[in-house]
Amino acid sequence: MPDIEQLTRDARSDLEAAATVAELEAAKVAHLGRSAPLVLLLRDIRELPPEDRGRVGKAGNVARKELEALAASRHDALAAVELDDRLRADAIDVTLPARSMPRGTLHPLTQTRRLLEDIFLGMGYDVVDAPEVESEWYGFTALNTPVGHPARNPSDTFYVAGHDADAGANDDALILRTQTSTAQLRAMQLRKPPLYVVHPGRVYRRDDIDATHSDMFHQMEALAIDEGLTLAHLKGTIESFLHRLFGEELDVRLRTHFFPFTEPSVEADVQCFSCRGTGDPSAEDAASGAFDRCRVCRGEGWIEIMGAGMVDPNVLGVVDGYDPERYSGFAFGIGIDRVAMLRHGFPDLRMLFQNDLRFVRQFAGRP
């Protein structure tokens, strides 16, 4: 018969010697597991002579309880030590200096677009979105641009799908829109008058690719439709907008022009903010002798800034709820890239799209 005291001493010694939770588990299996001598002794207690059963059973159970309690308390102690070790190994030293992350900045075009949006939001306009891939209907037909108009030619416009060279037009064909005026119809279909919206976005033209143009550029379209709007409202809005853009009261002049979707149409010029309309070079340029006239307006005294006009009644009539007998409206489009060039005084629009960090970083943090 196994010696219970000896078994207990061995088990106690192994449980106490275990240095990790894993070692403790192994000792528990050896001394308290199903095939441990003490456990087997208790299981087979009936095989002992009857006079021994009570004494051995009692001593065995006492020993087992003691060993189980010892194993439990050793487990708690070892687990706590191991948790401490893991926490120490994973510790984050908050006193270390941070790794510096390169910090981005808003592109000068984004800065300018947001400035334009802010000005119009301040005048009560909403900013709306519109697709860049448009149907011929939105791009031309609904904007009063007839079949045969040069803008509809694939040499001027990027066709994405469905261009029908024989028919000359297919209202369902897809184009990259050539102007943000496509947003006019989109906004009118979504909202009822009165309507005051602006839409900034990208436009695409094949015919503008040359040394100083880009086949992609940015415009902002403004559209106002209400009862009783006249050319005077258009002029007042343009003046108010340009004054806020350039931060001062510069003269604005309207010249007659033609756009298919406005009647009458005008082009708006703003007095040159650099020479104040004189056409003279800046003091610095004059001193250097490199320029004999204003660099910004090329001596003209005026800067061409936008196309505008009263919305053609044919365009109003395209959308339900916009009765041309009741409503009138005006629209204008302004080149966002061009405004950025004017504000920051860089010479080539394409610099905006070349992603040269030396160029764009100059505008970091500017409003």
Ligand SMILES: [Zn+2]
């Ligand atoms: Zn000038």
